[in-house]
Amino acid sequence: MRVLFFAQLKDVTGCDAIELAAPALNGEQLWAELQGKFPALAAHRAHVRLARNWEYATPGMMFSADDEIALIPPVSGG
Amino acid sequence: MEIDVQLVPGPIAETISPHSIGRHGAWLEFRGVVRDEENGERISALEYEAYPEMARREIRRLIEEISARHPCLAAKVVHRVGIIPVGETAIYVGVAAGHRAEAIALLAEFMNKLKQDVPIWKRRALSSVAANVNLQNAGSPQSADLHRRLQKMLSLDEAMSEIQSRCLPLPGVRASLEECHGRVLHETVCALTDAPDGDRSTRDGYAILQDDPLEAFTVVDTLHAADWKPRELKAGQAVRVATGASLPCEHLRVVMQENVERTGDKIRITKHEAASNMRKRGAEIKAGQPLLSAGTRLDAGKLALLASAGCVRPLVNPRLRVVHFTTGDELVPPEQAPKPGQVRDSNSILIRSLLQKYACNLEQVHLPENFELAKSVIGHRPSVFENSDLLLISGGASVGDKDFTRPLLEWLGFEIVFSQVNIRPGRPLIFGQSGARIAFGLPGNPLSHFVCFHLFTATALAKLTGNEPPKFLRSLLAVKLEEAPNPRETLWPARLDAAGLHPLAWASSGDMTCMAETNALIRVPANHSPMATGTEVKFLPTATLLEGS
Numbered sequence: 001m002r003v004l005f006f007a008q009l010k011d012v013t014g015c016d017a018i019e020l021a022a023p024a025l026n027g028e029q030l031w032a033e034l035q036g037k038f039p040a041l042a043a044h045r046a047h048v049r050l051a052r053n054w055e056y057a058t059p060g061m062m063f064s065a066d067d068e069i070a071l072i073p074p075v076s077g078g
Numbered sequence: 079m080e081i082d083v084q085l086v087p088g089p090i091a092e093t094i095s096p097h098s099i100g101r102h103g104a105w106l107e108f109r110g111v112v113r114d115e116e117n118g119e120r121i122s123a124l125e126y127e128a129y130p131e132m133a134r135r136e137i138r139r140l141i142e143e144i145s146a147r148h149p150c151l152a153a154k155v156v157h158r159v160g161i162i163p164v165g166e167t168a169i170y171v172g173v174a175a176g177h178r179a180e181a182i183a184l185l186a187e188f189m190n191k192l193k194q195d196v197p198i199w200k201r202r203a204l205s206s207v208a209a210n211v212n213l214q215n216a217g218s219p220q221s222a223d224l225h226r227r228l229q230k231m232l233s234l235d236e237a238m239s240e241i242q243s244r245c246l247p248l249p250g251v252r253a254s255l256e257e258c259h260g261r262v263l264h265e266t267v268c269a270l271t272d273a274p275d276g277d278r279s280t281r282d283g284y285a286i287l288q289d290d291p292l293e294a295f296t297v298v299d300t301l302h303a304a305d306w307k308p309r310e311l312k313a314g315q316a317v318r319v320a321t322g323a324s325l326p327c328e329h330l331r332v333v334m335q336e337n338v339e340r341t342g343d344k345i346r347i348t349k350h351e352a353a354s355n356m357r358k359r360g361a362e363i364k365a366g367q368p369l370l371s372a373g374t375r376l377d378a379g380k381l382a383l384l385a386s387a388g389c390v391r392p393l394v395n396p397r398l399r400v401v402h403f404t405t406g407d408e409l410v411p412p413e414q415a416p417k418p419g420q421v422r423d424s425n426s427i428l429i430r431s432l433l434q435k436y437a438c439n440l441e442q443v444h445l446p447e448n449f450e451l452a453k454s455v456i457g458h459r460p461s462v463f464e465n466s467d468l469l470l471i472s473g474g475a476s477v478g479d480k481d482f483t484r485p486l487l488e489w490l491g492f493e494i495v496f497s498q499v500n501i502r503p504g505r506p507l508i509f510g511q512s513g514a515r516i517a518f519g520l521p522g523n524p525l526s527h528f529v530c531f532h533l534f535t536a537t538a539l540a541k542l543t544g545n546e547p548p549k550f551l552r553s554l555l556a557v558k559l560e561e562a563p564n565p566r567e568t569l570w571p572a573r574l575d576a577a578g579l580h581p582l583a584w585a586s587s588g589d590m591t592c593m594a595e596t597n598a599l600i601r602v603p604a605n606h607s608p609m610a611t612g613t614e615v616k617f618l619p620t621a622t623l624l625e626g627s
Contacts, residue, residue, distance in 0.1 A: 006129055007199035008448040012407055014419070039417070040407050040446070051197070054132040070129055070197070077126070077133070077157060077198025078110050078169050078189060 001025075001063060003034065004070040009048070013038045024064045027057065034071075041071075048073050079145055080152040083137045085130050087160045090167045094154060102151050102174035106181040108189070110169040112162050116203040119489065123204040126159045126168065129197040133157070136196045140188055148183040150175040155188075157198060202449055205488045231498040234567055234601075237509070238537055238547070240495060244511050245541035248467060250393040255381050261394040261437045262544045263374045269367050269387050272360035277325040281355040283334045284316040284345055285325050288354070297343045301326065316345055325356065332356050363387075375545055395543040398438035401466040402429050405473060405482060406522060407447045424524050424590065425472040432531050436539050441466075447482060453489065463490065467515060467542060470535065473506070473522035483508055483519035492517050500604075502566045504530040516542070525589050529569045529599060532620050550601055550616040554578040559600070561607040568607070571596040572617065579617055597621040 004017045020033055027050055035042050050057040051070040063069055094107070112124050141153050152174040162168050171188065175181035192198075232240065250264030279285065286295055295316035301307060303322040310327050311317065317326055325332075332355035338345045363369065369387055370380055376394065384392055409423040410416050426442055433440055441462050445452040456463055463469070469490070471483045484494060492510030497519075499507050504526040508519030516538050520527050532548065540547040556578035559570065571592050573580045579600055584592040601616040602609070609615065 004129065006197065007127055007201060008450065011448040012446075014408060037417070037419075043446075051129075051132055054129075054135050056195070070132065072129070072132075072197050073199070075193065075195065075197055076200040077128070077196050078192050 001065050001067050001069055003030075004068065006070065007073050009041070009044060009071050009073050012040045012044060020069075022065070024062050026060070026062055030063050030069070044073060079142070079150060081138050081141050082152075082154040083134045084156045085128055085133060086156060086158050088158070090156050090158055090170045094156070094170060094172055102176060104173075104175045104178040104181045106173045106175070106178065106185055108169075108171045108185055109167045110189075112164050112166055112168055114164045116200075119203060119205065121164065121203040121205055123161050123163045124168070125161045125201040125204060126157075127199045127201040128157065128159045130159075132197050137192065140191050140195065141184070144184050144187045144191070148175075148180045148187070150180050150184050153184070153188075159198070161204065202485065205485065231500045231505075232496050234499060234501050234533065237496060237499045237507070237534060241509060241534055241537045242541055242547055244495065245516055245538045246514065247544035248396050248398070248514070248542055250544075251396045252391040253394055255385055255390055255392070257397075257437070258376045258381060258384075258392060258394050259378070259437070260435055261376055261397075263370055263372055263376060263392055263394055264544055265393040266371045267369045267384060267387065267389045267392060269363045269365055269369055271388075272365050273363040273386070274324075274357055274359060274361065276359050277328060277330065278357045279319040279321060279323050279325060279332045279355060280357055281332050281334045282321050283319060283332045283355060284338055285311070285319045285330045285332050286316045287311055287313060288329045288331045290314070294344060294346045297340075297345060299326070328359075330356070373544060373546070395437070395545075398436060398468055398539070398542060399466045400433060400438045400440045400468045400470065401463055402426070402440060402442045402470045402472065403486075404442065404444045405447050405452070405471065409444070425520075425522070425527055428524060428527055429470060429472065429531070432528075432535075436543065438468075445486075449482065449485060449489075452482075452486060456490070468535075468538065469515065469517040471508075471517070471519045472527065473519060487517050487519060490517075499534075500566055501529075501533075502564070502568050504533075504569070505566070507534060509534065523586070525571070525584065525586075525593050528593050528596070528620070532599060532618055533569065548618055550618050552614055552616055553598075555600075555609055555611055555613045555615060556580050558611045559602065559607055559609040559613075561602075563605040563607055564602075565604055567604050568602040569618070570600040570602050572598045572600045574598040574617065574619070579615065 001020045001022060002017060003020055005013050005015065010016050022033055025033065031045060049072045051072050052061060052063055052067050114120060116124065137155050150173055154172040156170040158168055171185055173181040173185050284295065290313050292314050295314055297318055298315045299307060299309065300318040301320065301323040303320050306324050308326050311330065319325065319332060333347055334351065334355060337347060337349040337351060339348050369383055374380060404423060404426055408420050410420050412422045416422055430440060430442065443462065445455055471486065473483055484497060487494060487508065487510045492512045495509045495511055497508045498505055503523065504521055506521045507530050510517040518535055520530050537547045553574065557580055559581040571582045571584050573582060573595055574597055579598060581600060582592045582595055598617045598619050
């Protein structure tokens with residue numbers, strides 16, 4: 001699965017996307033994977049929403065290998 | 079309902095026509111425009127970033143959701159991304175409806191929800207200086223000049239002289255000798271008394287009048303080293319004296335005890351000698367004579383001299399207050415095992431150690447490599463920063479050094495004097511000034527740190543403390559320096575020993591093993607390599623002889 005980072009999370013991870021070789025994960029497992037790779041993400045977790053295939057993820061949603069996942073920090077458009 | 083959503087990288091058209099001509103009674107347009115202020119800062123542009131696929135879908139979803147409650151005929155949303163100058167449109171929304179009430183309600187609710195849910199971010203605010211450069215706004219002569227200056231790459235000599243001309247010595251303070259090691263004297267200290275303060279014997283023996291012709295004497299007193307018993311001697315009188323003892327009056331000489339035969343309190347000279355065996359008053363220093371001149375750096379020997387002269391609170395440079403910000407989210411503390419992509423922080427101890435020879439109070443703070451978070455870290459401890467004389471920022475690697483350090487320095491009120499020097503390693507060096515405060519943005523790699531510190535930071539430290547700036551010395555290459563000609567002036571790490579300079583192999587500006595061996599930097603002018611054994615070169619020592627041996 002592909003995971004995208006935006007705005008300040010690009011600074012935190014040092015990249016704008018990574019490829020995660022993982023089977024289906026729930027939100028908790030996904031966060032565990034990501035924090036394993038980028039411990040600094042932990043500080044942002046409370047404010048970051050997950051998106052799957054261009055929509056905000058809902059509680060209990062599973063993320064699978066073909067999904068495009070994005071970490072959405074607080075937005076500030078307009 | 080017709081919905082048209084666009085994300086565009088350039089300016090948004092002045093007029094946008096409605097899609098549903100004939101059917102609508104209201105066409106409401108809104109433009110969100112970049113203001114010249116962001117979080118209380120004067121800015122000249124905002125940079126926006128979007129997750130385009132999702133942003134378009136979210137905008138469409140929001141309008142559909144809201145129009146279920148406030149039915150409208152058509153909506154058009156255009157959001158600009160990238161750098162948007164002050165006064166230009168960031169978002170355009172046009173809403174067509176049968177009546178104005180629905181259009182107004184939809185617009186109001188849409189704009190509120192856009193700011194909660196649509197993945198578009200104000201990435202950063204660009205301050206006036208940075209924005210002019212980034213926008214290549216060559217239209218105005220002022221910004222063109224600014225652009226030239228900021229982009230100009232200074233030579234090593236230009237950079238050094240720019241630093242020297244901008245750093246002024248901090249006003250001196252009086253400090254006790256215990257606090258003065260490594261500080262620079264800001265006054266010339268003169269001797270208050272003669273040294274020695276009276277004639278002293280340099281032998282164990284007998285003091286007699288200088289011109290006494292007699293051979294036999296009566297011993298009238300005994301003086302130990304610490305005794306002070308002035309008396310006038312008469313012809314035929316002698317005083318037993320120990321080495322170092324103050325002689326009881328002037329115009330005496332000392333006869334060594336080996337050249338005297340003593341019986342009770344009587345002595346007789348058995349061998350005549352030419353030497354007077356004494357140190358005359360003021361032989362080392364006369365009262366009023368300068369002991370140390372202003373600009374002298376105080377080391378152990380000089381502090382001992384000041385102590386002996388009774389100068390216990392000399393006027394010296396104040397302790398420098400240095401703040402060192404490390405950046406780089408890839409850094410972990412040295413005691414921690416780095417995960418893939420992480421590295422141990424070596425710059426903190428490097429800077430701390432390099433500063434050790436200067437009297438300074440050092441605060442080291444790690445900043446998250448995110449402008450907003452970094453600002454809040456600094457904002458929580460404003461006194462740390464506000465009371466500093468020198469600010470050092472170690473660049474991180476995960477964002478370009480300049481992208482982070484320069485805006486941060488500008489936010490802190492520094493004028494960026496230059497941001498590139500035509501050397502390697504260490505080209506992206508940033509030098510800033512704010513009143514008497516000086517700042518350096520040091521390129522992140524350790525060897526670049528090492529080079530930039532010895533060339534530039536040391537120059538600033540010398541000027542701030544009132545000391546002589548670092549000088550290049552000359553020596554010969556003990557072995558040849560093998561490298562293809564390089565268009566950039568190079569500071570080549572080397573080891574100096576009795577045979578001369580040995581250039582060290584360095585693979586990159588991150589080379590740490592080479593740095594551990596280095597005690598000199600060879601100045602290799604542009605296109606001067608390779609250089610043969612025996613070539614005379616300029617070099618900068620990076621360790622004292624003791625440290626380097």
